[in-house]
Amino acid sequence: MADLIAALREGLDDSAVLTDPQVTAAYANDMASFCPAGAPAVVVLPRTVEEVQHVMRTATALRVPVVPQGARSGLSGAANASEGCIVLSLVKMNRVLEVNAVDRYAVVEPGVINADLARAVAEHGLSYPPDPSSWEMCTIGGNIGTGSGGLCCVKYGVTAEYVLGLDVVLADGRLLTTGRRTAKGVAGYDLTRLFVGSEGSLGIVVRAVLALKPTPPPALALAAEFPSTAAACEAVCAIMAGGHVPALLELMDNTTLKAVNAMTGMGLPESTEALLLASFDTPDPAADLAALGELCTAAGATAVVPADDAAESELLLAGRRATLVAMEKVKGTTMIDDVCVPRSRLAELIDGVAEIAARHDLVIGVVAHAGDGNTHPTVCFDASDEGECARARASFDEIMALGLELGGTITGEHGVGVLKKEWLARELGPVGMELQRAIREVFDPLGLLNPGKLF
Template identity: 80%
Template sequence: MSDLLERLRAGLPPEALITDPDVTASYAHDMASFCEAGTPAVVVLPRTVEQVQHVMRTATALRVPVVPQGARTGLSGAANASDGCIVLSLVKMDRILEISPVDRIAVVEPGVVNAVLSRAVNEHGLSYPPDPSSWETCTIGGNIGTASGGLCCVKYGVTAEYVLGLEVVLADGRLLTTGRRTAKGVAGYDLTRLFVGSEGSLGIVVRAVLALKPLPPQQLVLAAEFPSAAAACDAVCRIMERGHTPSLLELMDRTTVRAVNRMASMGLPETTEALLLCAFDTPDPLADLAAVGELCTAAGATEVVPADNPAESELLLQARRMSLTALEAVKPATMIDDVCVPRSRLGAMLAGTAAIAEEYDLTIGVCAHAGDGNTHPVVCFDHHDPDESRRARESFDAIMALGLELGGTITGEHGVGVLKKEWLARELGETGVELQRSVKAAFDPLGLLNPGKLF
């Protein structure tokens, strides 16, 4: 320990090192339940690329594991510390280095908060579309690490589609540049995409070139109430089948709606079994909303209410954004699943989840990026009750098994981390895991970067 600290201090300012055990303990884990976390030896908060390189060279020399972290808003344990590790928190590397309206790119450090970047590029008439629910606090580096999504994915896609290039500090301290600043480029293997979603297991992202879009017109939202989740999912299928491209298509089940009302008195319709929110940012959103409203009615909607103005639309979106937080208040603990299925199987996924909640006698609320088939079943339980905790864990596994049975994936945007290692192996199969381990070994032969995650 003394040798580690001495070597780190040789290349870092004093304020970049945290050794107080009471403080380092607060960096031990992210927001996931049922995920083991170790005790870090030290927390490092670098401000420059050179400081990150010094940390990795020191770690390699002493064979000390390194766990990269952003804002720790993750939900899979991917940022959890391992015993004796260096926690490398990148939140101080928070500069927006460039915004180019001509090239439609932004160059940023990993600690830039998603919402801060979004507002900065808005001032140039541009937008950065990926918008996770935690966008006010999560960082771009964390978004890249987990290949995160957001509410607008149905039209604008996920983080991976906006990362053009990266600067990455490798395990041995070398600096790798991947990708490009250009609109097109196919030179060599796509190493940029390889790092996106790698959860800090291949290298430390210290700079990112991100694609931007023109700022779209302000969107308007429609809310549709349904007597069943199946009817709401039928409406989703009708909307997509007819070729509509909403900027947002989100679903909240009855449990979620009631949780949001309890938390914020939003006045959402508690009599509904499912609430569908659909938004358009097209030149004529009212016409698009009217067409979608007819499809919702045909699918069995009992009430279809288009928002009259952007302010009312934003209020509805706030309700959706607070869904996970509201469900977390239902019981002392939650497990937030992230199963994505083909849109055509969305109804089966929700019906199966309801059956699992009944089987295990638990409250499970579901909010979903319905346009993508990406569901977030939230298992609410009392972690002080051993039996209820056991049932929560078993129900979580049952939900993931259901997703795979329906042709889906165990994670659409939250990542694997610690929580889903066993399930990743089931989804990829033996050959898939073997090849992924080989990729990991090529970049990190000593296994120092974020050990115990993914595999």
């Protein structure tokens, strides 16, 4: 331990090397439940690429595992500390280094907050579309590590589609540059995409080149009430089959609506079984909303309420953004699943979750990025009740099994981490797992980077 600390301080300020156990304990976990974590030996907070390289060279020389972290807002345990590890927190590397309005890209450090980037590029008439629900706290490095999505991904896509290039510090301290700053490029294997979603297991992202879009017009939204989740999902299918491209298409079930109302007093319609939220940022959003509203009515909507302006639209969406905190207040602890299924199977997944909740006598609310089939069933439980904890874990696993049975995936945007290691093996199969492990070994032959995650 003394040798490790002394070696780290040779290339870092003393203030960037944290050893007090009461301080380092705060860096042990992300926001996931049921994910074990160890006690870090030390937490380091580098500010430069060279300092990250020094940390990795030290770790390699002393054979100490390294766990990279951002804001620790993840939901799979991917940022949880390993026993005796170096926690490499990148939150101090938080500069937007360049915004290029002609070539439409930004160069950023990994600790930049997603919302801060959005505000910075907005000054240039540009936007960075990926917007996870935690966008006011999550970092770009974390978004890249987990391959994050967001509310607007139905139209604009997910993080992977915006990462043009990366600077990555490898396990042995070498600096790798991948990708490009051009609009097109197919030179060699796409190592940039390989790092997106790798959860810090292949290298430490220290700089990212991100594609930007022109700022879209102000969006208008509507809310449609449905007597069943099946009817709401029928409307989703009709919208997508009809060629409509909403900027956002979100679903909240009755359990979630009640939780949001209990916390916020927003007065969302609790008599409805499902609330569908849609928005358009097209040149004529009112016309697009009218067409979408007709499809909702045809599918059985009991009410369709369009917003009159952007401010009212944001008010409609505020309830959706409040769901995570609202569901936590139901029982005190939540497990948030992240199953993504084909849109055509969305109703089967949501109805199946309701059956699982009833069978295990649990409160499970579902919100969904309905436009791309990515659901977030949220299991609410009392962490002090051992029986309820066991039922919560069992229900979580059953939901993932149902997702795979419906032709889906165990994670659409939250990642695997610790929570879903067993399920990754089930989804990929033995050949896929063999190749995944082989790729990891090429980049990290000593197994020092984020050990115990993914596999």
